[in-house]
Amino acid sequence: MKVIKIDKQNWTGGIDKSRENYQIFGPVKDKEHFVFKKLNLKEYPDMENALSVLSPKSILFPQSEKILAASLDESQDDHHIMKRVATDYSPRAVIGIMPCDAKAVQLVKLNFDTDDYRDPYWCDAYEATTFVGLAVNKPSIYDFTLSMGSGPFAEEGLDVLLVDCKDHFLAKVLSEKGDAFLKASGFTSEADADKSAKLINEIKNQAEKAIDAEKVKTEKLKEKSLLELHGASFWEDLSFSCINCGTCTFVCPTCWCFDIQDETKGKKAVRFRNWDSCMSPLFTLHASSHNPRAEKVQRVRQRFMHKLKYFVDKYDQGTMCVGCGRCVVHCPVNIDIREICNTMNSYEAEQA
Numbered sequence: 001m002k003v004i005k006i007d008k009q010n011w012t013g014g015i016d017k018s019r020e021n022y023q024i025f026g027p028v029k030d031k032e033h034f035v036f037k038k039l040n041l042k043e044y045p046d047m048e049n050a051l052s053v054l055s056p057k058s059i060l061f062p063q064s065e066k067i068l069a070a071s072l073d074e075s076q077d078d079h080h081i082m083k084r085v086a087t088d089y090s091p092r093a094v095i096g097i098m099p100c101d102a103k104a105v106q107l108v109k110l111n112f113d114t115d116d117y118r119d120p121y122w123c124d125a126y127e128a129t130t131f132v133g134l135a136v137n138k139p140s141i142y143d144f145t146l147s148m149g150s151g152p153f154a155e156e157g158l159d160v161l162l163v164d165c166k167d168h169f170l171a172k173v174l175s176e177k178g179d180a181f182l183k184a185s186g187f188t189s190e191a192d193a194d195k196s197a198k199l200i201n202e203i204k205n206q207a208e209k210a211i212d213a214e215k216v217k218t219e220k221l222k223e224k225s226l227l228e229l230h231g232a233s234f235w236e237d238l239s240f241s242c243i244n245c246g247t248c249t250f251v252c253p254t255c256w257c258f259d260i261q262d263e264t265k266g267k268k269a270v271r272f273r274n275w276d277s278c279m280s281p282l283f284t285l286h287a288s289s290h291n292p293r294a295e296k297v298q299r300v301r302q303r304f305m306h307k308l309k310y311f312v313d314k315y316d317q318g319t320m321c322v323g324c325g326r327c328v329v330h331c332p333v334n335i336d337i338r339e340i341c342n343t344m345n346s347y348e349a350e351q352a
């Protein structure tokens with residue numbers, strides 16, 4: 001494994017050099033919160049490793065995206081024919097992404113890039129992106145990534161993993177895309193492989209010790225009966241305080257639901273794709289006015305069954321939750337997926 005040493009005094013110069021070939025995205029502090037955004041000249045990713053409010057999923061899957069457009073001008077030969085909107089898919093690097101958020105991209109990929117269907121918007125953005133992760137040296141109290149198949153130093157979905165070693169970063173090169181990004185940034189100084197592996201392992205072990213991997217249990221989710229979990233009486237209690245605000249779905253790096261809206265203005269028509277939320281009663285409202293999830297309890301159950309049972313059964317790749325903790329931090333009524341996961345994992349059907 002190739003490891004590159006990056007002295008921190010060369011960091012911003014390298015980022016500037018990379019801008020010749022890449023658009024740069026990264027976390028920055030915006031008032032009291034961290035956000036992921038496209039960085040302008042002289043803006044640099046904040047490498048403090050704080051949990052951003054929204055995950056970087058919007059870099060591939062924007063909150064609102066123009067996907068098709070048409071002219072309504074009947075004097076034009078191609079009027080009323082929807083055409084893909086030109087979008088910039090030039091190379092971009094997402095710097096400072098947390099390992100769990102990179103794993104989340106791989107879970108979302110299962111939905112947008114399948115054998116039967118390939119979502120061109122998401123896939124083109126994915127292919128243009130290099131993921132430069134930052135290992136989490138000091139996990140927060142909300143981090144339960146180790147229970148959900150990820151971890152503070154996990155490498156899945158990353159092209160480079162940066163490890164903060166005080167006055168320098170060690171950059172593990174994990175793919176050709178990662179190698180190309182580091183070269184384009186002028187970061188080419190190879191570190192001693194054995195020494196750097198030892199140092200990275202020490203920091204990793206310390207970070208992992210800070211997370212209680214036993215706190216959230218998932219190992220029995222697959223063997224549980226879907227129908228018994230669906231019919232369990234605990235959903236009424238769990239959903240009681242939910243106000244269906246949708247925050248948990250918007251902050252989640254793995255939530256992928258969307259709605260399509262058409263808008264017209266004068267002789268122009270545009271089709272948008274917008275994030276949607278299974279917590280909204282409108283999400284499943286049919287044109288007939290029938291709503292299969294009209295009750296709050298049905299919507300709350302749907303969110304957690306999807307993440308912790310339907311997805312587990314369908315893909316056999318663990319849960320559709322990477323343990324980032326965002327929904328735990330931001331739910332206004334303290335609904336906690338860690339508790340719900342344990343409840344589902346230990347559920348025994350009531351005897352009739």
Ligand code: SF4
Pocket residue numbers: 241242243244245246247248249279330331332333334335
């Ligand atoms: S954030 Fe909390 S209150 Fe809001 S929809 Fe999600 S579970 Fe319900």
Ligand code: SF4
Pocket residue numbers: 248251252253254255307320321322323324325326327328337
């Ligand atoms: S369900 Fe919550 S903890 Fe899990 S990935 Fe989504 S926001 Fe993070």
